[in-house]
Each structure stands twice: as C-alpha cells, then as structure tokens.
Amino acid sequence: MTVKQIEKLKTPKFIQQIESTLKPMEFLARCAKNYGELFFTNSFGDLETLVVSHPQDLQELFNPTNKILDAPGAANEIFKPQLGENSLIVQDGERHQRQRKLMMPPFHGEQMLNYGQQICEITQQAIR
Structure with missing residues (x-):
C-alpha cells in the first residue's frame, strides 16, 4: 500500500457534528473535495473517524495480507x-x-x- 498523508479536518468539532447531522452527504462531499479521498473527522461523537472515499483504499486497509486494519x-x-x-x-x-x-x-x-x-x-x- 502506498503511504498517504491523511489530514484532519480543521473545522471545530461541534461545527463538524452540526454539519454532518443536518446535511451529511453535502458535508462528506465538501470534506472529500477539500481534504482528499482519506481524512479524519470528529463529526461522529467523540471518536476520531477515518473517512475513506475510494473503494481501493478501503480494500487495501482491510486486506488480510497487509494487516493494516482489522x-x-x-x-x-x-x-x-x-x-x-x-x-x-x-x-x-x-x-x-x-x-x-x-x-x-x-x-x-x-x-x-x-x-x-x-x-x-x-x-x-x-x-x-
């Protein structure tokens, strides 16, 4: 797997949570446009969440031979x-x-x- 720089959203957590609740699809589309196909958000409760937009990235992350994620x-x-x-x-x-x-x-x-x-x-x- 190619190592990628993964950015964290710079927007305050409570703003992320409001935007993701009111307009989740628009929120994620805007984030992907601004931060790329992989980014971290705090919009889903207290967990820092990795958002993956590209199916190949998701497949690589959970590939049993790479053991990057379970x-x-x-x-x-x-x-x-x-x-x-x-x-x-x-x-x-x-x-x-x-x-x-x-x-x-x-x-x-x-x-x-x-x-x-x-x-x-x-x-x-x-x-x-």
Missing part, C-alpha cells in the same frame, strides 16, 4: 444495543471474516444487477 468491531461497540451482539458490524477478527464470507455471495456479480433492476422497478411503481 474489522472495527471494538470501535463499533456503541451500536451493540441497537444491532445486537451478533451483528457483523460489532464483530472483529476471525468471527467477522467467517460471517462476512457467509453473507457475501448475494452481493456479487449478476445478483447485484438483479437488485438494481428490482430497485428501478419498485421506484417506477412508487412514482406511478
């Missing part, structure tokens, strides 16, 4: 009351990998194209 189960403990102890989001390590592999087949290839078609059809029905 699935962020511990960082996502906050979601346990809402999602439950067995949610993939709150798991890490081997347990996360095993569960993820079981879930992935429906999210590959032609199945994703089928989902896209279904979403379009449902949207057109709702508009009518």
Whole structure:
C-alpha cells in the first residue's frame, strides 16, 4: 500500500457534528473535495473517524495480507444495543471474516444487477 498523508479536518468539532447531522452527504462531499479521498473527522461523537472515499483504499486497509486494519468491531461497540451482539458490524477478527464470507455471495456479480433492476422497478411503481 502506498503511504498517504491523511489530514484532519480543521473545522471545530461541534461545527463538524452540526454539519454532518443536518446535511451529511453535502458535508462528506465538501470534506472529500477539500481534504482528499482519506481524512479524519470528529463529526461522529467523540471518536476520531477515518473517512475513506475510494473503494481501493478501503480494500487495501482491510486486506488480510497487509494487516493494516482489522474489522472495527471494538470501535463499533456503541451500536451493540441497537444491532445486537451478533451483528457483523460489532464483530472483529476471525468471527467477522467467517460471517462476512457467509453473507457475501448475494452481493456479487449478476445478483447485484438483479437488485438494481428490482430497485428501478419498485421506484417506477412508487412514482406511478
């Protein structure tokens, strides 16, 4: 993986939190434009959060051979009351990998194209 300089947002934390709550997509788009594809924000509670905009960067970060990052189960403990102890989001390590592999087949290839078609059809029905 190429080493990249990752900037932290210079905006005060409380402003980041307000902007990310009121207009999250605009906030993230503006941050990506100003800080690049990788940046740290404090907009999500007290945690300093790495925001990754490019899928290749995300894949490299979680690549098991590089061991740069592991699935962020511990960082996502906050979601346990809402999602439950067995949610993939709150798991890490081997347990996360095993569960993820079981879930992935429906999210590959032609199945994703089928989902896209279904979403379009449902949207057109709702508009009518």
